[in-house]
Amino acid sequence: MRFKNKTAIITGGGTGIGAAVARRIRQEGGNVTLVGRRPEPLRAVADEIGATVVAADAADGAAMKAAVEKVNETFGGLDILIANAGGHGVRPTVSMMDETWDLAVIDHQNTGSDRRPRKSGSLRTPARQPTRHSWCRAPH
Numbered sequence: 832m833r834f835k836n837k838t839a840i841i842t843g844g845g846t847g848i849g850a851a852v853a854r855r856i857r858q859e860g861g862n863v864t865l866v867g868r869r870p871e872p873l874r875a876v877a878d879e880i881g882a883t884v885v886a887a888d889a890a891d892g893a894a895m896k897a898a899v900e901k902v903n904e905t906f907g908g909l910d911i912l913i914a915n916a917g918g919h920g921v922r923p924t925v926s927m928m929d930e931t932w933d934l935a936v937i938d939h940q941n942t943g944s945d946r947r948p949r950k951s952g953s954l955r956t957p958a959r960q961p962t963r964h965s966w967c968r969a970p971h
């Protein structure tokens with residue numbers, strides 16, 4: 832069990848890839864906290880797999896700091912951050928100008944969801960220190 836006694840926060844964990852990753856981590860013995868803006872899908876996945884939920888916007892540093900504090904209180908530390916939240920909400924992708932794409936999608940995916948928890952100082956937990964290997968990013 833690769834994730835036994837490991838604790839993960841998964842942003843965008845209520846649907847799609849985030850929910851699938853949450854299921855796998857729980858199957859392999861890990862603790863999971865799901866973070867997202869829509870509590871209903873988060874709760875559905877959490878009830879299915881036995882995870883905790885924090886309804887928050889992953890782009891909000893204060894909200895992510897509160898999420899990490901909840902994880903620290905519940906599990907005693909954080910080992911893994913899956914920065915899966917995404918989306919632009921601006922307009923259909925095919926009609927976006929390049930500048931809008933860069934701002935809304937590329938910057939958010941490459942820095943936004945990573946930067947907020949890092950800048951809040953919340954990823955350094957008293958119990959455990961996540962390593963660079965805790966971060967996952969698909970090759971582009």
